[in-house]
Amino acid sequence: MLATTVAGITLLQLHLRRGDWVGWTPGTISAWTTAVAVGPPSVTAAVAGWWSGAPRRCGLDLWLPGARRRQRRAATAAAIGAGLWAAVGALGSLAVALCMTLVRGGALATPWGATTFAVLGVILSLLCVAAAAGLAAMHLPAGIVMPAAVVLPYMWYFVTAGYGSGTSAATVGPADGIVWDFVATSTTTTALRALFWAALTLVLVSALRRSRLRHLARWSLGAVTALVILGGFATADIPGAQDVTCDGTSPAICLTANQEASRPEVTAATQQALSHLPAAARLPAISSMDSPTGAAHPVLPPSKVVDPEVLAGHIGVETMLAGCRDGARGRVGAEALLHWWWTANELPLDEPIYPGAPIAGDLSPEALAASTRVARMSADERDRLLTRLTPSIVSCTVRATDLR
Secondary structure (H helix, E strand, O other), rough: HHHHHHHHHHHHHHOOOHHHOOOHHHHHHHHHHHHOOOOOOHHHHHHHHHOHHHHHHHHHHHHOOOHHHHHHHHHHHHHHHHHHHEEEEEEEEHHOOOOOOHHHOOOOOOOOHHHHHHHHHHHHHHHHHHHHHHEEEEEEOOHHHHHHHHHHHHHHHHHHHHHOOOOHHHHHOOOOOOOOOOEEEHHHHOOHHHHHHHHHHHHHHHHHHOOOOHHHHHHHHHHHHHHHHHOOEEEEEOOOOOOOOOOOOOOEEEEEEEHHHHHHHHHOOOOOOOOOOHHHOOOOOEOOOOOOOOOOOOOEEEOOOOHHHHHHHHHHHHHHOOOOOEEEEOOHHHHHHHHHHHHOOOOOOOOOOOOOOOOOOOOOHHHHHHHHHHOOOHHHHHHHHHHHHHHHHHOOOOHHHHHH
């Protein structure tokens, strides 16, 4: 049940953030580590605390000879069991996410050193919170252990990944919240994170069992903490992530490696949107907004999931308004063409379809009349008009009276 719950919470968070990772293996790993760090540790700690505190709740330590020793063994088994079941659920969700990426066409192009230690660090963090909850449940009532088990793991992640972002503090969190698009957390940093969680887990488990190794475990934790402070926090470029590939379509679609898996959807949505424009008026090439090459006409949002409406809106703005500034003499004509574009692509006229998008329905009567004239033309008439006016559209000198 715990494994299923952890997997379900992780997959739900991954589904809500599909645009950050699906089709790109490094992004899949980073999104998974963040998803496992938010929610599953709280559930794991709560279950471990409840299971480990059962002998204390029943009062067995008060009336059974040697019950304290038995309670320790039971608490240790319960805590480790909860951590292992949570790890099974987390790894199962990772397998599902990787399958989704591979099915979409993504390649296993990932920094394997950083990936291995990042996954290991997340699994060890689940074991660690389970051991901490088990230790607390042996000495504190359930009314204190359970709320703390739910709140403290989330606060730990929030403080380390939020306030401690980019510092050594982020290294001691279960994840750092960085999206692995062009850069990833370095192998050294993820290795130090895994070592920290391993040492902390060893301290807690040895305290649970009152092992003779508990003093050595504490020294180990101190040494690892010193290494974390000295090592700091670092990122490294993902090999090949900034490579841009352009296809032979018109317009040429230039995508970075992290969006390559979405090329079929991008091509289909682009061709659908541009079917309303003659070839002469189309953008020569389009690229992603986060393309490191600075290619012309960056109209594709960085999301790995293509929204045809948003893409059509960006293409329309880049085509009709790119050359316009406030007060430009062709602004009214450009707004009329944008209104026609919105109508042709069935985009909402009274609200922005992406942050910062113009509201196409908010235009002057002159521009509305010009847009209506363009919409009423036959496809051939409109193609001839837009072909003839292409230089004026690019320079933002087209007038509303020209649209007839």
